Each structure stands twice: as structure tokens, then as C-alpha cells.
Amino acid sequence: MNWGVIGTGNMGSVLIDAWLTNGVIEEDELWIHNRTLTKAFDIKEKYKDVNVCTTPEKVVRNADIIFVCVKPLQIMPLLNELKSxxxxxxxxxxxxxxxxxxELEGAVPCQxxxxxxxxTNRAGQGATLLTFSENMDKTMRAYLKQSCRLFSVPIEIDESITRVSSDIVSCGPAFLSYLIQALIQAANDYADLDKEKGMLFAEEMIVGFGKLIEEGHYTLATLQEKVTVKGGVTGAGLKVFDEELGNIFYHLLEATHGKYYEDRDKVSKQL
Known part of the structure; x- marks a missing residue:
């Protein structure tokens, strides 16, 4: 099957890298378009046989599966242009x-x-969150799920938990990166730890952390328990979390859902 991508920004390019480096499809089976065409041609510089299309319609004419990777408010106008x-x-x-x-199903005459x-899919790791139309052909559903297995752990979810699941799976790496950078900055402020060295320490810790989980040595809970020696320094640090974190993550979810509902309101006016 030929695949298409309309929108080769951050996540569109991550998907393309994930597919082509993990053997999901061949380069010449991919058709891409971006409103700023130079971004699409930048991808072709890396993957010579990828097909760059000057219009989204050309992607649709050549691809069996089309990933729409544009901003939420651009999706419905784009689909209105493409449905014919x-x-x-x-x-x-x-x-x-x-x-x-x-809503997608009501906008286009296809699956x-x-x-x-x-x-994290860029490294052939992490989850992808899947929700399919009930009318999707069983063969197409199985093909997409198996394709996702080549670069991720596909997890089918109910539509009702899409936003909160995405906060963990998709936004989570940015949230964790922010927290770790804040820890490094505090180490620099408090103990004059060189920030470059602190970054090295943190990056190596993250890689090792991931391996421990991946290889099944620990769960998140048992890893915390193993590191926390009774009466030790880790416990003293965790006590600060208990005292000061409060409802920070609850408020984080309030903020992400607030933005979601803002977008939903704008999208509903387009429908």
C-alpha cells in the first residue's frame, strides 16, 4: 500500500522517520505534502525516493492511507477540499x-x-493510541495495527479517554524533559553543578531508567521502592514531593483539557 502524509511538521516528520527507519513502508511508497514545500523537500533530502507532492490532492490521488498531520482547525477545511x-x-x-x-467519518467518503x-516512536519505542471507526474494514484495521507494531506499542483506546491518554503518551516526554531540566538548573543554582555535566548525568539516567522498565526488571512503583532506602537521602527528597507537588498534575490536566475544549468549540463551528 502507498501511504501519504499531509503536514510534515514536528509529528508528521517524526512519523515519517519512524516508518522509514523501522521498515514499515519503502521510501517510494510514501507521498508527502506540506503547505511550506521546502519542509517536504527537506525530508526528500534525507529519503531520496520519497514522493513530494505540490498539492494535498496529489497525495490523495496516489496514497491508500493518508495521515493528516495539520493543526486541528485546519483539518475540516482540508477534508472539505479533499473529499471529492x-x-x-x-x-x-x-x-x-x-x-x-x-466527525471524521461524517466529513469524508472513506474509512x-x-x-x-x-x-518516542522515532526510536521505535513508546505507545501509539489507536481509535478506529466501527465501519473500518477488518483487514484495514489489522493492517494498521500491525504496521504500528513495527515502530511502537499500539494500544486501542475508547474515544472518551483520548485527551488524558495523549497527555501521558504524547505530551509526557515534553513534561518530563521540563522537570528534569528544572532539576539540573536547581543543581546548578544550589551546588554550582556544571549544567552540561548535569545534562549528561540526566540523559544517561533516563536511558538506564528506560532499560530497567523495558527489560522488566522493575515497574515504576518497584523501581522507586528499590532506590528509596529507609531513612536515606532519596526518601528525604520524596518527602519534598509529597509536601510541595500538591495538585500540580491535576492543574496540568486542567490546562491541557482547557485547550482541548477551546479547540473543540472552534471545530464545532466549522462542522
Whole structure:
């Protein structure tokens, strides 16, 4: 099958890298378009046989599965432009949460689904969150799920938990990066630890942390328990978390859901 990507920004390019470095598809099976064409040609510099299209319509004419990787408010206008070029055997995949699978299905005459990626997929790791239309052909569903297994751990989810699941899977790497950088900055402020060296320490810790989880040595809970010696310094640090974190992550989810509902309101006016 030929695959297409409309929108080769951050997540579109992450998906392309994940597919082509993990053997999901061949370069010449991929058709891409970006509103700023130079971004699409930048990808072709890296993958010589990828097909760059000057219009999104050309992607649709050549691809069986089309990933729409544009901003939420651009999706419905784009699909309105493309629907006359689509047929029932094709499949549109959205990677964003504010438009439901049912709404996608009502906008185009083809199969639809949602696959929310993570930047961790670039390394052939991490989850992808899958929600398919009930009307999707069983063969297409199985093909997409198996394809996702080549670069991620595909997890089917109910539409109702899309946003909060995405906060962990897709936004989580940015949240954790922020917290770790804040720890490094505090080490610099408090003990004059060189920030470059602190970054090295942290990056090596993260890689090792991931391996411990991946290889099944620990769960998150048992890892914390193993590191925390009774009466030791780790416990003293965790006590600060208990006392000072409060509802920070609850408020974080309030903020992400607030932005989601803001986008939903704007999208509903387009429908």
C-alpha cells in the first residue's frame, strides 16, 4: 500500500522517520505534502525516493492511507477540499484529539481512524493510541495495527479517554524533559553543578531508567521502592514531593483539557 502524509511538521516528520527507519513502508511508497514545500523537500533530502507532492490532492490521488498531520482547525477545511478525490477503499488517519472519529467519518467518503503518536516512536519505542471507526474494514484495521507494531506499542483506546491518554503518551516526554531540566538548573543554582555535566548525568539516567522498565526488571512503583532506602537521602527528597507537588498534575490536566475544549468549540463551528 502507498501511504501519504499531509503536514510534515514536528509529528508528521517524526512519523515519517519512524516508518522509514523501522521498515514499515519503502521510501517510494510514501507521498508527502506540506503547505511550506521546502519542509517536504527537506525530508526528500534525507529519503531520496520519497514522493513530494505540490498539492494535498496529489497525495490523495496516489496514497491508500493518508495521515493528516495539520493543526486541528485546519483539518475540516482540508477534508472539505479533499473529499471529492477520496474513495471508499482509502483511509484517512488523524493524529489529533479535538475532532472525533465519528466527525471524521461524517466529513469524508472513506474509512477513518485516529492514531496519536509519540516522539518516542522515532526510536521505535513508546505507545501509539489507536481509535478506529466501527465501519473500518477488518483487514484495514489489522493492517494498521500491525504496521504500528513495527515502530511502537499500539494500544486501542475508547474515544472518551483520548485527551488524558495523549497527555501521558504524547505530551509526557515534553513534561518530563521540563522537570528534569528544572532539576539540573536547581543543581546548578544550589551546588554550582556544571549544567552540561548535569545534562549528561540526566540523559544517561533516563536511558538506564528506560532499560530497567523495558527489560522488566522493575515497574515504576518497584523501581522507586528499590532506590528509596529507609531513612536515606532519596526518601528525604520524596518527602519534598509529597509536601510541595500538591495538585500540580491535576492543574496540568486542567490546562491541557482547557485547550482541548477551546479547540473543540472552534471545530464545532466549522462542522
Amino acid at each position: 478525490h477520496l474513495n471508499a477503499d482509502q483511509c484517512i488517519i488523524s493524529i489529533t484529539s479535538p475532532i472525533s472519529v465519528t 477513518v481512524g485516529r492514531i496519536i503518536p509519540s516522539i
